[in-house]
Amino acid sequence: xxxxxxxxxxxxxxxxxxxxxxxxxxxxxxxxxxxxxxxxxxxxxxxxxxxxxxxxxxxxxxxxxxxxxxxxxxxxxxxxxxxxxxxxxxxxxxxxxxxxxxxxxxxxxxxxxxxxxxxxxxxxxxxxxxxxxxxxxxxxxxxxxxxxxxxxxxxxxxxxxxxxxxxxxxxxxxxxxxxxxxxxxxxxxxxxxxxxxxxxxxxxxxxxxxxxxxxxxxxxxxxxxxxxxxxxxxxxxxxxxxxxxxxxxxxxxxxxxxxxxxxxxxxxxxxxxxxxxxxxxxxxxxxxxxxxxxxxxxxxxxxxxxxxxxxxxxxxxxxxxxxxxxxxxxxxxxxxxxxxxxxxxxxx
Amino acid sequence: xxxxxxxxxxxxxxxxxxxxxxxxxxxxxxxxxxxxxxxxxxxxxxxxxxxxxxxxxxxxxxxxxxxxxxxxxxxxxxxxxxxxxxxxxxxxxxxxxxxxxxxxxxxxxxxxxxxxxxxxxxxxxxxxxxxxxxxxxxxxxxxxxxxxxxxxxxxxxxxxxxxxxxxxxxxxxxxxxxxxxxxxxxxxxxxxxxxxxxxxxxxxxxxxxxxxxxxxxxxxxxxxxxxxxxxxxxxxxxxxxxxxxxxxxxxxxxxxxxxxxxxxxxxxxxxxxxxxxxxxxxxxxxxxxxxxxxxxxxxxxxxxxxxxxxxxxxxxxxxxxxxxxxxxxxxxxxxxxxxxxxxxxxxxxxxxxxxxxxxxxxxxxxxxxxxxxxxxxxxxxxxxxxxxxxxxxxxxxxxxxxxxxxxxxxxxxxxxxxxxxxxxxxxxxxxxxxxxxxxxxxxxxxxxxxxxxxx
Numbered sequence: 001x002x003x004x005x006x007x008x009x010x011x012x013x014x015x016x017x018x019x020x021x022x023x024x025x026x027x028x029x030x031x032x033x034x035x036x037x038x039x040x041x042x043x044x045x046x047x048x049x050x051x052x053x054x055x056x057x058x059x060x061x062x063x064x065x066x067x068x069x070x071x072x073x074x075x076x077x078x079x080x081x082x083x084x085x086x087x088x089x090x091x092x093x094x095x096x097x098x099x100x101x102x103x104x105x106x107x108x109x110x111x112x113x114x115x116x117x118x119x120x121x122x123x124x125x126x127x128x129x130x131x132x133x134x135x136x137x138x139x140x141x142x143x144x145x146x147x148x149x150x151x152x153x154x155x156x157x158x159x160x161x162x163x164x165x166x167x168x169x170x171x172x173x174x175x176x177x178x179x180x181x182x183x184x185x186x187x188x189x190x191x192x193x194x195x196x197x198x199x200x201x202x203x204x205x206x207x208x209x210x211x212x213x214x215x216x217x218x219x220x221x222x223x224x225x226x227x228x229x230x231x232x233x234x235x236x237x238x239x240x241x242x243x244x245x246x247x248x249x250x251x252x253x254x255x256x257x258x259x260x261x262x263x264x265x266x267x268x269x270x271x272x273x274x275x276x277x278x279x280x281x282x283x284x285x286x287x288x289x290x291x292x293x294x295x296x297x298x299x300x301x302x303x304x305x306x307x308x309x310x311x312x313x314x315x316x317x318x319x320x321x322x323x324x325x326x327x328x329x330x331x332x333x334x335x336x337x338x339x340x341x342x343x344x345x346x347x348x
Numbered sequence: 349x350x351x352x353x354x355x356x357x358x359x360x361x362x363x364x365x366x367x368x369x370x371x372x373x374x375x376x377x378x379x380x381x382x383x384x385x386x387x388x389x390x391x392x393x394x395x396x397x398x399x400x401x402x403x404x405x406x407x408x409x410x411x412x413x414x415x416x417x418x419x420x421x422x423x424x425x426x427x428x429x430x431x432x433x434x435x436x437x438x439x440x441x442x443x444x445x446x447x448x449x450x451x452x453x454x455x456x457x458x459x460x461x462x463x464x465x466x467x468x469x470x471x472x473x474x475x476x477x478x479x480x481x482x483x484x485x486x487x488x489x490x491x492x493x494x495x496x497x498x499x500x501x502x503x504x505x506x507x508x509x510x511x512x513x514x515x516x517x518x519x520x521x522x523x524x525x526x527x528x529x530x531x532x533x534x535x536x537x538x539x540x541x542x543x544x545x546x547x548x549x550x551x552x553x554x555x556x557x558x559x560x561x562x563x564x565x566x567x568x569x570x571x572x573x574x575x576x577x578x579x580x581x582x583x584x585x586x587x588x589x590x591x592x593x594x595x596x597x598x599x600x601x602x603x604x605x606x607x608x609x610x611x612x613x614x615x616x617x618x619x620x621x622x623x624x625x626x627x628x629x630x631x632x633x634x635x636x637x638x639x640x641x642x643x644x645x646x647x648x649x650x651x652x653x654x655x656x657x658x659x660x661x662x663x664x665x666x667x668x669x670x671x672x673x674x675x676x677x678x679x680x681x682x683x684x685x686x687x688x689x690x691x692x693x694x695x696x697x698x699x700x701x702x703x704x705x706x707x708x709x710x711x712x713x714x715x716x717x718x719x720x721x722x723x724x725x726x727x728x729x730x731x732x733x734x735x736x737x738x739x740x741x742x743x744x745x746x747x748x749x750x751x752x753x754x755x756x757x758x759x760x761x762x763x764x765x766x767x768x769x770x771x772x773x774x775x776x777x778x779x780x781x782x783x784x785x786x787x788x789x790x791x792x793x794x795x796x797x798x799x800x801x802x803x
Binding site: 034036039040116117118136138139140141143144146147148159160161162163194197200223 | 552553554555556557634635636637638679682683684685686687
């Protein structure tokens with residue numbers, strides 16, 4: 001069977017945002033309307049975001065944190081899951097850039113009356129909002145919204161087990177800021193990779209930027225199919241260089257970055273783990289294990305942490321930890337993305 | 349003019365049931381086939397209606413062992429009327445409809461009701477499949493003998509597999525003297541869990557819970573063991589994995605009464621279609637990813653599985669093609685992938701899509717026709733034989749198709765109320781031009797004028 005005409009046009013080719021105006025210093029950004037995952041970001045687009053975030057980080061250090069970049073723009077955060085850092089950092093980012101930010105959570109909104117995601121999206125679009133920052137427990141919810149809304153920029157703030165692109169960008173930003181490079185950096189991501197949207201986007205982001213990615217954790221929590229265990233189905237580039245290892249002591253050798261993922265208590269109930277005790281014994285990030293990484297290795301965590309489970313308290317708050325810097329970088333990255341996507345890279 | 353007699357002139361006639369493949373004529377009278385082959389002028393009544401079918405292929409009407417008509421109970425998804433018209437448009441003249449209705453088909457009264465409804469509302473033959481267990485709850489057997497006597501042609505709990513192995517054993521045993529198969533939708537729920545698509549790199553990439561191939565294979569292995577234990581007739585619904593094939597082959601080699609069906613979508617499209625590009629360029633998940641029209645149970649699987657299923661169909665390990673036509677209203681698909689209903693509307697695209705196998709040389713045309721006619725009839729037993737052949741004296745259930753005609757799938761033209769198909773907009777090669785049930789023309793393609801009298 002052959003393809004219909006409409007499909008031959010590359011579907012994820014960035015869509016023209018309409019009135020692009022002066023492209024300014026970020027050529028191409030006027031054409032990107034949505035941020036769904038990093039899979040359709042080129043390395044140079046990622047560099048643009050990181051560079052722009054550098055400038056935004058300067059704004060965050062000012063006494064008066066306010067620039068007029070997004071004045072007159074309306075951004076809605078639409079969160080179907082609880083969140084502190086992601087929601088607040090998007091709100092803060094939008095407000096520093098002078099956008100009007102409206103927070104919608106599922107409780108107290110029409111969602112409680114059973115309004116569908118589609119109708120909620122159409123309603124917000126009809127109100128003339130410029131951007132919807134969405135978090136949803138179902139993978140692909142932002143793709144779904146983006147497909148059905150033609151006048152709104154959709155930004156994924158975390159969807160199910162699928163993607164968390166702004167988290168991955170802030171992770172890239174943090175590593176680059178501290179190590180000065182991404183190319184050739186060895187990063188070990190340890191924990192429940194299987195259910196982690198953070199890990200999925202990080203793998204894409206770090207692999208695209210030339211880092212060496214090692215996924216580590218119990219076999220039951222590794223996405224073994226991702227890398228094509230059965231041989232007949234193999235994930236495409238840039239994932240070919242990503243490896244997996246169940247032995248953290250071995251994986252951590254020579255690491256420049258170690259990222260621990262949150263272990264959710266229900267994983268043990270789901271039978272993925274015999275006990276938290278065994279998890280701690282085999283995969284907790286400890287001082288002893290960190291000593292096997294490269295000197296100066298960074299410790300990261302997307303939060304919220306279960307101290308004493310996936311990461312020891314001494315590591316979480318120790319000298320190698322850049323966990324708080326990740327949070328700060330998160331605001332800068334979201335400012336950069338809103339600037340590039342909602343304003344098309346045009347400062348007012 | 350003799351209105352009850354007509355002659356179909358000049359098609360290539362393929363009737364695998366009697367090993368026939370030749371160009372000739374078909375004489376139909378009073379709803380039955382009178383003669384087939386090269387008919388001399390004096391064997392055809394001079395004043396009868398003539399249908400010019402030169403250039404087309406005429407075969408027995410297709411038999412679908414597995415479809416969902418949703419009626420009664422879910423008439424907003426499909427009705428008997430619409431589903432039967434869709435069948436006619438797709439070349440199917442006999443449908444076996446699954447009992448996941450409301451109420452379920454678990455007692456003779458519902459079978460009677462359906463049969464009466466279908467007599468007046470369905471343009472094709474509809475054969476009810478009844479539940480294995482009361483209420484499809486998997487606990488107690490239905491009154492199988494009374495159901496079979498009322499017209500149930502098989503037993504199945506459909507989407508809820510018979511999970512209790514002992515109940516499955518009892519069903520296979522109790523039905524031994526009824527002459528009808530037990531159809532099981534093999535899926536170990538503990539393994540399939542809340543999976544939304546096939547487990548593999550695409551599910552992992554998209555962050556969707558996966559359904560491993562072993563969920564199907566584990567239950568097929570169990571059911572084959574039970575078929576061996578009981579001697580019962582086991583029919584395996586919509587086989588979807590490469591690993592299922594050798595188990596079925598082995599069961600048949602041992603002489604067990606095991607049969608199997610496969611769906612058009614599992615023979616033609618893969619899990620990569622979930623990425624939304626209709627299989628093309630699967631590298632990134634963009635706007636079109638999470639295409640809910642691809643959500644189906646069992647799920648679309650890998651190219652490796654598709655190839656193994658095509659091979660199994662070609663060599664006869666899998667007996668027949670069944671649609672698993674599962675129409676849905678738009679809102680149950682216009683949600684996130686996780687929330688979307690399982691199922692594809694297949695009746696009108698099934699034939700066109702499996703013709704791809706013929707055009708690609710994977711299956712001969714006569715074998716394909718066999719898997720749509722004599723194959724399914726063999727699964728069902730002697731009662732279905734007359735629907736599956738063009739032999740004189742049998743009912744005139746006939747389909748005429750153009751194997752080379754290309755057409756674009758447009759759900760606006762669907763007779764089915766279910767527009768849920770991932771094939772929307774694709775081009776298929778092979779189209780049904782006319783369908784006849786009991787000598788009555790129930791579908792004619794708008795561009796075909798062969799139905800008009802010539803001369």
